[in-house]
Amino acid sequence: MAIDTTIAERPVPPKGRLSFPMLILRMIANPVASWGEDFYEEPAVLYRWLGLQTLYVMDPVLIQRILLEDAGSYSKQPLNDDVFGEAIGGGLLNAEGEEWRWQRRLAAPLFRAEEMLRYVPAFASVCTPLLKRWQDSGAGALQRIDRDMTGTTLQALQDTVLGAGLGEDDRGAIQEAGATFLFYSMWKVALTSLRLPPTIPHPGAQKMARAGKKLREIAQKVLASRNGASEGDDLLGRLVTARDPATGDAMPAGLIVDNVVTFLMAGHETTSQALTWSLYLLALFPDWQERVREGVLGLAHDGGIGCDEISKPTLLDAVFQEAMRLYSPAPVLMRRTIAPVALDGIKLNKGATIIIPIYVVHRHKLLWEEPLKFDPSRFSPEAKAGRHRCAYMPFGAGPRTCIGATFAMLEGKTILATLLSRARFELPDGELPVPLARITLRPKQGLTLKVIPL
Numbered sequence: 001m002a003i004d005t006t007i008a009e010r011p012v013p014p015k016g017r018l019s020f021p022m023l024i025l026r027m028i029a030n031p032v033a034s035w036g037e038d039f040y041e042e043p044a045v046l047y048r049w050l051g052l053q054t055l056y057v058m059d060p061v062l063i064q065r066i067l068l069e070d071a072g073s074y075s076k077q078p079l080n081d082d083v084f085g086e087a088i089g090g091g092l093l094n095a096e097g098e099e100w101r102w103q104r105r106l107a108a109p110l111f112r113a114e115e116m117l118r119y120v121p122a123f124a125s126v127c128t129p130l131l132k133r134w135q136d137s138g139a140g141a142l143q144r145i146d147r148d149m150t151g152t153t154l155q156a157l158q159d160t161v162l163g164a165g166l167g168e169d170d171r172g173a174i175q176e177a178g179a180t181f182l183f184y185s186m187w188k189v190a191l192t193s194l195r196l197p198p199t200i201p202h203p204g205a206q207k208m209a210r211a212g213k214k215l216r217e218i219a220q221k222v223l224a225s226r227n228g229a230s231e232g233d234d235l236l237g238r239l240v241t242a243r244d245p246a247t248g249d250a251m252p253a254g255l256i257v258d259n260v261v262t263f264l265m266a267g268h269e270t271t272s273q274a275l276t277w278s279l280y281l282l283a284l285f286p287d288w289q290e291r292v293r294e295g296v297l298g299l300a301h302d303g304g305i306g307c308d309e310i311s312k313p314t315l316l317d318a319v320f321q322e323a324m325r326l327y328s329p330a331p332v333l334m335r336r337t338i339a340p341v342a343l344d345g346i347k348l349n350k351g352a353t354i355i356i357p358i359y360v361v362h363r364h365k366l367l368w369e370e371p372l373k374f375d376p377s378r379f380s381p382e383a384k385a386g387r388h389r390c391a392y393m394p395f396g397a398g399p400r401t402c403i404g405a406t407f408a409m410l411e412g413k414t415i416l417a418t419l420l421s422r423a424r425f426e427l428p429d430g431e432l433p434v435p436l437a438r439i440t441l442r443p444k445q446g447l448t449l450k451v452i453p454l
């Protein structure tokens with residue numbers, strides 16, 4: 001008998017469409033709980049309120065227009081600055097125009113697919129201390145998987161592209177400050193959505209400011225520790241030796257710090273959530289866990305998994321992608337129109353807010369059959385070939401697409417394969433996790449699983 005692999009819809013979307021003020025209030029608590037049932041059935045939903053226009057776009061054709069074909073009519077600013085500015089300033093994620101192009105060109109060589117493959121052994125090695133700790137805890141011990149994945153992905157980033165000598169205290173401080181910053185960020189998203197200045201006092205504002213400052217202090221410390229050893233083809237080395245193509249000037253110290261914080265934050269938290277949700281789904285559906293484990297053990301040789309195997313479209317790949325469909329680690333993209341635009345008959349003024357709720361796109365009833373069913377066969381090469389490129393977009397799309405996408409895929413799959421080949425994961429009794437969007441998508445109360453070392 002076929003086993004039902006449909007996940008429960010939690011939180012349940014509101015039945016009717018919420019008023020804009022109510023939507024903003026719900027969004028502060030959890031954006032996933034603010035999108036009504038109609039969002040999952042309509043191509044787009046437009047809100048007009050007190051002269052503000054906010055368009056939620058779910059139709060892949062319209063998304064392609066916004067992010068690719070007519071990308072020049074839309075800006076990340078001032079939304080991104082209002083929300084993240086305190087921590088990441090004008091770094092790659094936030095920059096626009098020539099400033100962005102320069103930074104992207106500078107970092108791009110580090111993220112070429114050929115470069116990434118040589119990191120596979122390092123991705124596997126970061127699992128060793130974690131597996132040992134799980135082994136020492138005994139079979140069936142409960143483990144906080146979300147925290148373990150955050151620590152592991154931060155270590156992976158440090159050991160590969162970053163080139164930063166972070167101590168254990170630094171890593172702990174980054175995790176804590178990063179989590180605090182993201183936790184209160186929804187207030188800033190609410191303020192910017194209402195066109196209010198981000199400096200208006202709100203709950204957690206001071207904690208956010210302190211967390212942003214802490215992240216920048218760590219970045220500065222890391223940079224100082226590199227003085228005299230600034231060369232090297234890692235991220236820090238490239239930032240320190242970069243020259244502005246127009247002026248020939250070095251990158252200003254503040255902008256280097258902006259980028260170190262950007263990569264520290266963007267480079268581990270999302271992959272950590274992708275791994276957390278993957279392990280949750282595999283614990284929820286043990287038959288799938290066994291199938292993936294069998295596949296992974298078949299790939300391994302000499303105790304490890306090779307670079308070639310990990311980059312192939314295996315079942316492991318399909319499972320990781322399906323996990324990112326159901327639980328998109330970056331659930332929302334935001335833009336603002338910089339000129340009047342017409343999108344499929346919808347006329348928007350300059351300054352209108354565009355929200356692309358990737359979470360909704362990935363569960364949309366017009367795009368996916370049985371959207372709540374965990375079904376990795378959606379990622380077979382044939383199934384993928386027939387799908388619109390913007391119907392599945394965990395890494396965004398267009399020029400501002402994630403620079404770390406290949407890195408994240410290789411890292412995620414290598415860590416998942418290494419953990420599955422050495423341990424079994426089971427759900428303990430109790431509540432199932434509820435997705436909570438805080439820029440990234442995390443389980444509201446964390447994720448605790450029973451881990452049985454093999």
Ligand code: HEM
Nearest residue numbers: 093266267270271274329330394395396400402403404408
């Ligand atoms: C599963 C893991 C990841 C997911 C789901 C993810 C998702 C995304 C998305 C959706 C964007 C586009 C944002 C927008 O258009 O507004 C983005 C941008 C970005 N990501 Fe990732 N990301 C992941 C991993 C990484 C990693 C590993 C790194 C670096 C090591 C990274 C660095 C960045 C940077 C710097 C940008 C800004 C790029 C630009 O604007 O040019 N990300 N990411």
